[in-house]
Amino acid sequence: MTRVSSAVSRPSPNHDLRPAHVAVDMLVLHYTGLRTCADALDRLCDSEAKVSAHYLIDEDGTTYALVAEDRRAWHAGVSFWRGSHDVNARSLGIELVNPGHEFGYRPYPEAQMQALLELGQGLLARHAIPPRNVVGHSDVAPARKQDPGELFDWPRLAQRGIGLWPDKVAPVAASEAEVVAMLGAYGYDTAEPKAAILAFQRHFHPSRRDGVADAETAGRIKALLRLAC
Secondary structure (H helix, E strand, O other): OOOOOOOOOOOOOOOOOOOOOOOOOEEEEOOOOOHHHHHHHHHOOOOOOOOOOOOEEEEOOOOOEOOOOOEEEEOOOOOOOEEEEHHHHEEEEEEEEEOOOHHHHHHHHHHHHHHHHHHHHHHHHHHHHHHHHEEEEHHHHHOOOOOOOOOHHHHEEEEOOOOOOOOOOOOOOHHHHHHHHHHHHOOOOOOOHHHHHHHHHHHHOOOOOOOOEEEEHHHHHHHHHHOOO
């Protein structure tokens, strides 16, 4: 029933048992998409909302423990990653307070990022989560979600051993079908190809978010596949 000792306890009722013999091997990052931290806590702890996460980090760095790590929090919804349709069963979820694209999306403050780095490193020390399984909500639900969005500092996390980032990328000539195949090999749901490409770009090529499989996008997914081996 692991929780971070420094976190503020704010238990959510929205959780259940993880399936037997399913180990935690994913970390999913979200933004709250609500105006305030109080609004997010109220929703994540509302039994009628039926949503939750294991942790929530406010913009000032305050971390709230909502669901014990050995329980299945309800954060990913309809989702898919690397062959699994029950992302909640195998993942930990962290919500980052941010108004999101609906209410005034903005950069993530330093205090919040520092708290996330510390929390993330602790989670990876306790659970066998491979780098390619550190993802955003938009990665596992590309047709529905866009968080944590293009302003999130994924390279900084990768520098601290949390997730992957392709530092050296050579553009690659590839058809859309070839790019979609590579995205599927990496872990994405490619049932809606444009949505999958756009989700990848939000995470790994945020300067281009148009769902078009250009040579830079192809080069980045190819580089990631090499890193993930």
